Amino acid sequence: MSILAVKIEEAGYEEKHPVIQGIDFHLHKGEWIGLIGPNGAGKSTTIKTLLGVMEYVKGAIYKQPLSKYAYIPEKPIFYDHLTLWEHLDLLAAVNGISDRILIERANLYLKSFKMEKVKHEMPSTFSKGMQQKVMIIQALVLQPDYYIVDEPFIGLDPSATKMFLTVMEEEKNRGAAILMSTHVLDTAEKICDRFLLVSGGTMVAQGTLEEIQVSTDLPGASLLDCFNKVEEGR
Numbered sequence: 327m328s329i330l331a332v333k334i335e336e337a338g339y340e341e342k343h344p345v346i347q348g349i350d351f352h353l354h355k356g357e358w359i360g361l362i363g364p365n366g367a368g369k370s371t372t373i374k375t376l377l378g379v380m381e382y383v384k385g386a387i388y389k390q391p392l393s394k395y396a397y398i399p400e401k402p403i404f405y406d407h408l409t410l411w412e413h414l415d416l417l418a419a420v421n422g423i424s425d426r427i428l429i430e431r432a433n434l435y436l437k438s439f440k441m442e443k444v445k446h447e448m449p450s451t452f453s454k455g456m457q458q459k460v461m462i463i464q465a466l467v468l469q470p471d472y473y474i475v476d477e478p479f480i481g482l483d484p485s486a487t488k489m490f491l492t493v494m495e496e497e498k499n500r501g502a503a504i505l506m507s508t509h510v511l512d513t514a515e516k517i518c519d520r521f522l523l524v525s526g527g528t529m530v531a532q533g534t535l536e537e538i539q540v541s542t543d544l545p546g547a548s549l550l551d552c553f554n555k556v557e558e559g560r
């Protein structure tokens with residue numbers, strides 16, 4: 327079942343200068359899609375379009391009615407004067423999550439990401455990786471229908487990366503879908519069900535690794551090799 331159906335004819339920061347065109351895909355329940363492409367390809371712009379914050383959008387984005395999403399940004403943002411626990415408490419209050427559920431989910435994920443000891447401290451004083459973990463914990467507490475994740479791997483230490491992959495796999499098993507932009511292609515290759523390759527603002531390939539291998543005429547090749555071939559041909 328499709329949670330999100332995206333048909334972006336064009337979008338940009340101003341109507342006169344669209345920076346992405348022809349981005350069409352479906353995100354299905356329990357599916358993990360990797361959004362990949364070189365610097366400046368249009369990945370963040372695609373994500374911003376899905377989040378509804380782009381100035382100019384021509385096209386349509388259909389969400390399954392009443393579906394909830396959580397966004398995990400690459401650059402964490404916090405309230406300066408709230409502790410980690412107060413951030414979680416506020417998030418629960420805004421989203422109608424009971425105290426019982428909040429305590430249960432928050433404690434589980436604080437423990438998984440080794441953040442229990444700092445739960446009464448201000449995230450604004452945390453390291454980049456710790457701040458990223460807070461954004462991930464906040465998203466997990468929401469138990470959304472789908473996640474939109476912008477480059478999660480730069481900044482997380484190996485054990486946090488492993489935990490992120492484990493909890494996302496659990497979320498997939500619950501039925502949640504994930505759209506994730508990343509430059510870390512060897513990890514993406516192992517975990518994503520399908521890929522969207524964006525380059526120069528357009529979608530240049532999409533499908534499973536096997537489908538991308540066929541379309542690039544590189545049977546058995548890595549995602550990186552397929553990606554490089556697509557880029558060289560442009």
Ligand SMILES: Nc1ncnc2c1ncn2[C@@H]1O[C@H](COP(=O)(O)OP(=O)(O)OP(=O)(O)O)[C@@H](O)[C@H]1O
Nearest residue numbers: 339345363364365366367368369370371372509527
């Ligand atoms: N705030 C902005 N105003 C105007 N143009 C922008 C803005 N942000 C990005 N762009 C332009 O939009 C195009 C796509 O950029 P985008 O940030 O979507 O790329 P990206 O694929 O996310 O790249 P990266 O891998 O470097 O994060 C680029 O040409 C970029 O210069």
